[in-house]
Amino acid sequence: MTDPQAEIQLLRRQMQSLMDEARLNEKKWRRFEQFEKQLIATRSLPELIRVILEDYKTACETDAVTLVLCDPEREIRRILERSQQGSAEVPGLVLMEKLDAHHTKPAPYLGPFDAEMERAIFDPWPTGCQSMILLPLMRQDELIGSLNMASSTAERFTADSSTDFIERLANIFSICLENSLNHERLKLVGLTDPLTGIYNRRYLETRCQEEAAHVRRYRSPLSCMFLDIDKFKRINDSFGHNIGDKILCSVTAQIKSQLRSNDVLARYGGEEFVVLLPQTGIRGACDIAERIRRTVAEQAFQIGREDELKVTISIGVAQAPVDADGDERTVAHQLLAAADEALYLAKESGRNKVVSDHNRPASLVAKRSLISFLGFNSA
Numbered sequence: 001m002t003d004p005q006a007e008i009q010l011l012r013r014q015m016q017s018l019m020d021e022a023r024l025n026e027k028k029w030r031r032f033e034q035f036e037k038q039l040i041a042t043r044s045l046p047e048l049i050r051v052i053l054e055d056y057k058t059a060c061e062t063d064a065v066t067l068v069l070c071d072p073e074r075e076i077r078r079i080l081e082r083s084q085q086g087s088a089e090v091p092g093l094v095l096m097e098k099l100d101a102h103h104t105k106p107a108p109y110l111g112p113f114d115a116e117m118e119r120a121i122f123d124p125w126p127t128g129c130q131s132m133i134l135l136p137l138m139r140q141d142e143l144i145g146s147l148n149m150a151s152s153t154a155e156r157f158t159a160d161s162s163t164d165f166i167e168r169l170a171n172i173f174s175i176c177l178e179n180s181l182n183h184e185r186l187k188l189v190g191l192t193d194p195l196t197g198i199y200n201r202r203y204l205e206t207r208c209q210e211e212a213a214h215v216r217r218y219r220s221p222l223s224c225m226f227l228d229i230d231k232f233k234r235i236n237d238s239f240g241h242n243i244g245d246k247i248l249c250s251v252t253a254q255i256k257s258q259l260r261s262n263d264v265l266a267r268y269g270g271e272e273f274v275v276l277l278p279q280t281g282i283r284g285a286c287d288i289a290e291r292i293r294r295t296v297a298e299q300a301f302q303i304g305r306e307d308e309l310k311v312t313i314s315i316g317v318a319q320a321p322v323d324a325d326g327d328e329r330t331v332a333h334q335l336l337a338a339a340d341e342a343l344y345l346a347k348e349s350g351r352n353k354v355v356s357d358h359n360r361p362a363s364l365v366a367k368r369s370l371i372s373f374l375g376f377n378s379a
């Protein structure tokens with residue numbers, strides 16, 4: 001016969017333990033709910049990645065969180081580069097052009113931490129980890145990456161741990177990732193030129209103000225180039241607009257080939273391009289401009305089977321004064337105007353030239369001033 005008192009005690013303990021578990025689950029649920037709201041509220045891809053790698057790591061009190069994303073077209077890389085001054089580096093983010101089946105599995109993995117096997121997905125490398133979880137990120141039945149966590153406690157992630165909350169979170173993250181990629185794509189359509197694929201004037205003007213603000217804040221040099229294809233009308237008239245378009249794309253590629261990843265190239269209009277060169281003074285900018293001028297002039301464009309066409313460009317270069325007065329709008333406007341003015345002088349002095357606002361031919365400056373004073377249009 002059992003002792004009724006002992007039985008009651010046992011039932012009480014069981015009840016207490018169930019209530020403790022329920023309280024813990026409720027706390028966990030609230031934490032996840034809070035975190036889901038935070039994910040959904042993110043407004044850009046870099047912010048979404050930061051929330052999962054930093055805020056989530058803090059919230060779930062684990063030793064390491066990393067994110068592997070499949071980026072076959074290097075689209076995510078380019079979005080990050082655009083928003084982080086040319087660098088796609090984010091601690092904890094691993095971009096793979098092709099997912100490695102060894103590290104990304106279609107079902108969650110929970111268990112012991114395998115240091116050798118996981119070197120590729122835990123970057124930076126966490127020391128002293130005992131257990132880990134790899135959660136596949138799926139979108140429309142396709143594996144797009146994995147969310148990975150490691151802990152210094154062996155019991156934190158074991159094969160029999162419940163994964164309901166975290167799998168739900170991984171699903172929400174995958175949806176947010178798709179949404180923010182679509183948002184970035186839409187944004188890009190409005191900011192790029194459909195023919196050449198480079199930025200358009202709208203983007204350039206906004207970016208120029210951002211860079212001008214940087215100059216004012218950090219006193220870092222910023223230069224700008226205006227580039228214009230010489231006698232382009234003649235090319236269109238002689239060979240047709242289709243060939244003209246091909247030349248525009250080809251010149252774009254030639255200019256791009258001479259730039260660094262954090263330089264900003266935009267089509268300003270027609271056959272006119274602008275390059276912003278952050279962290280670059282006038283001498284450096286003139287060297288790059290000269291390299292571009294030479295590269296384009298040396299290139300022969302193939303037209304049809306036999307004909308070849310040589311194209312030249314003129315370039316005006318200017319640097320924003322590091323101690324400029326006025327707000328960033330004014331500084332940006334003055335910088336673009338100074339480079340445009342230098343381009344005018346390059347055209348006037350014979351084309352296929354680089355002119356900077358530091359080496360302007362004095363006679364042409366006087367002529368330009370007279371033209372503006374008389375109110376004529378300077379064609």
Ligand SMILES: Nc1nc2c(ncn2[C@@H]2O[C@H](COP(=O)(O)OP(=O)(O)OP(=O)(O)O)[C@@H](O)[C@H]2O)c(=O)[nH]1
Nearest residue numbers: 228229230231232233234236241242244245270271
């Ligand atoms: N094919 C093509 N031509 C364009 C495009 N946008 C502008 N153009 C042409 O670019 C030419 C620009 O001519 P102009 O402004 O007279 O200048 P230019 O002939 O290059 O002479 P300079 O600049 O003085 O050396 C015009 O014929 C425009 O029609 C485009 O998207 N495609």
